[in-house]
Amino acid sequence: MARRLPLQPCSLRIYSEMVSPPTATINPSLIREMKSLLGAANVLEKHEDLLLYEFDGSVEKARPDLVVFPHTTKDVSQIVKLAARYEVPVVGRGAGTGLSGGALARGGGVMIVFARMNKILEIDLENRRAVVQPGVVNLDITRAVEHAGLYFAPDPSSAKSCTIGGNVAENAGGPHTLAYGVTTNHVAALEMVLPDGDIVRIGSNHGDVAGYDLCGLFVGSEGTLALITEITVKLARKPEAVKTLLAIFETIEDASEAVVEITASGITPAACEMLDGWTLCVVEDYIHAGFPRDSGAVLLIEVEGLNEAVEGQATAIEAVCGRCRAREVRLARDDRERDLLWKGRKNAFGALGRVAPSNYVLDGVIPRSKLPQALERIKEIGKKYGFHVGNIFHAGDGNLHPIVLYDPRDKKQFENAIAASHEIIRSCVELGGALTGEHGVGMEKNELMALQFSDADFALMRRVHDAMNPDCSLNPGKIFPSSKGCGEIRIKKKSVASVKP
């Protein structure tokens, strides 16, 4: 994914505008204790080291006071207890590829980076389960089991680098979630560390529970309820046949209509991605995948399953695209052609880095039947603020990813990019959609939550939050609007003198 260019400190929207910055530097005795607990090699405290952890993939920025690398669940528990004793907040982080600021230390404090808890602990091919530590890279799960014809279905564009712990925290999606669901549909059990350091297990290997579905609550809770230390994932069986089609349209309206028609006609492709014509040219310049340079939009559609099902679906999709005035429908002839098409899609955000100093990838959802209206609104909003807005998104499940290209050095442009993004997200909600389909709320959209939720909704979410994370010591300043949650960051930071470890 594309990270904004750090041409100058991106201080245009510093978090101090929204929340109080840390009032004291980190207590030296906390650093000493952390080093004694984990070893000096697993603790970062220098300013230049911490700078690396003040970004994720979003436009947000917040620096932790201390970065630590646990190796075991026990380490995590002890780190949390130690931080609690010093009353500093804790935030978990995987690879930092998130797009909503979920893994940024908004309240400063200790950042727990799970990069060194990266072992696959157990693989049960017969029952299609794997037990993994949170720092395992998403794609590595598939690599470990593909010899047996299995794979891990959620496939975010960052699958080569993002970690499963981050996927669980954000309930990550990806192109193929259209048919197979998002992360929560593929998690059977979790081991977690609660804010008081207690280690608990929820869910079960077989995926069934007695009582409440706690995995359903904790997956996607964005690190605000617990730190995930072990995940039991469900593995999917690779389909017998795959067909990948590229449908080329003269206009984005025709491509949108084709998506609506495909959905309405009862075909569920494994993936249905849209790239607009302008973005496609940028991608083609970078990837050379053979995308047309003169189209209005393309749909990258994949169907999977039994040979007999795939044949029928591909024919039906071709017919629908034809009815929606597709200029051409190409079929990938082999794995090489298929991989090339997907390379174009998955590296599209990176390609856009070549044409603008930075880009802001938005994430909103609309009912699929409203796709043409939504794209029209996005175009109008871009025009209003003077931006070119690219569109590379999961059209099949209505998950939009408008990309605003801007220059972060220009304060006005940055402010306009934020204003345009808010307007686009607002219009998604107005069309019956939601604020985020897969990136999470984090600190990117917490102030927009009132577009979707009432005071009563917040009150209940807040009670659930407080039931698990009563002092707001875990990942403060996320999800809830500052007026309704831990935006105010209730955890107090004691001065150096007042702490007696």
Add this chain to the structure above:
Amino acid sequence: MWGDPNQEEIGRECKAMNATANLASRLAEAIGAKRIVAAEEERAAYAIDGLTPGAIVLPASAEETAEVVRFAVAEKLTLLAVGSRSKCELGMAPSRYDIAVDMTGMREIVHFDAGDLTLSVDAGMPLRELEIYLKQKAQFLPLAVPCFESTTAGGAIASGIDSALRLQYGSARDFLIGAEFVDGTGQLCKSGGRVVKNVTGYDLHKLLIGSLGTLGVITRVNFRTFPLPATFGGHLAGFRNCQCALEYRMAVERAGLPLANLEVFSPSVGEMIRAILQKSEGDVPTELGRGEWCVYSSFEGNEAVVRRIAGDLERIARGRGAVHSRILESSEDEALGGMLRESFEWLRWASPANVVCRLALPVVRADVVAQLLQLAESVRLRAALLVRAASIVYFAVFAESEDQAALAPLAKIVAGIMPLALAEKGLSTLLHAPPEIKEKAAGVRTDGTDLALQQRVKQAFDPSGVFAPGRVAGGI
């Protein structure tokens, strides 16, 4: 001085009647008399495990539902939302049950976007009506739960009972995309939305699945719907023992065939299905009840897919030494599939006193099945066993009378199942049992550390304990 016992009893009854009349009139003041039912015979129909509510309320809107909850909170009463009441016995007996909130008056389809395959319905919407409605639009909801004819959408979610189609479509958590409900403070809340992909805020609606009415009164549920398949197929194979049947099931799983349902059942289940279908003059596959362990598969898709799967199943079954193997006629398939979907319903009423347990296990092995059957044999009672999808076992044991002597062997069965499930790293749930046995099992949980977290969830949703306390095992 001792009073006249008859007088005392009459006194108690009068007091109870006064309390009921009083509750009904106070409720009437709060939300209007026309939605309150206080007559004893009508209230009796809402009894759960011997507890009869003092009044029944039939709200017509979410706001009225919220009024009832606020009333109950203010009056320190407890309530339980019910739909068709077909599965109220799931879960433990509530420790108190003052008001039944009957949601069957709220049954509108609030939103249906055929082009988006999304649906929003009131909690009291019967699944059968919904099925008919969606069928006209060539769509369906894969919530194939027992008591299908009467079950409401809200009840199916709150009960959390298995759908027979979970192998292909997953459980309700995979297609429930949002919900509206009244929480324990009497506020109308929502979670999720009406779009198929959504990670905005906590997924609180997932907690409602299987919550047995203890977290809130569900007023509306939003689902992702699915295209109705063009063609259906069913296959039945019989094996000389459980081991062979389970090996065949595993071979089918390894073949990667997309099956909607895959159920292994004991000879006794086959006999029971045969008897019921014959009685109702339904189409009976003639192979049922011949003493074999049977495996039923259902599948769907275009004609070529259905033909292919049928052929593969035949080949695998023959290769695994099936005693019989056959593609079912569509009427037989419909009858057998329907009976298996309803298995919980007819298993629980199959003898004067019985227990029905559900086990979820990481792996269902033949030796585990043998241990379960041995439990029944050790007390000389008939048993029936059914394995659903990959890991769910329904195990029923039947006593031929409901007198006290018959209860001891059933209690022994229940006591034997829990350690067996634990040893297999699975869990067991008591779905049906005589009240005395159920009461003993109420406080027992077979899982580990998450009870405290579940209590925290309950406290957050229902701070004053207004919703059916004690329904979730472990005293929640």
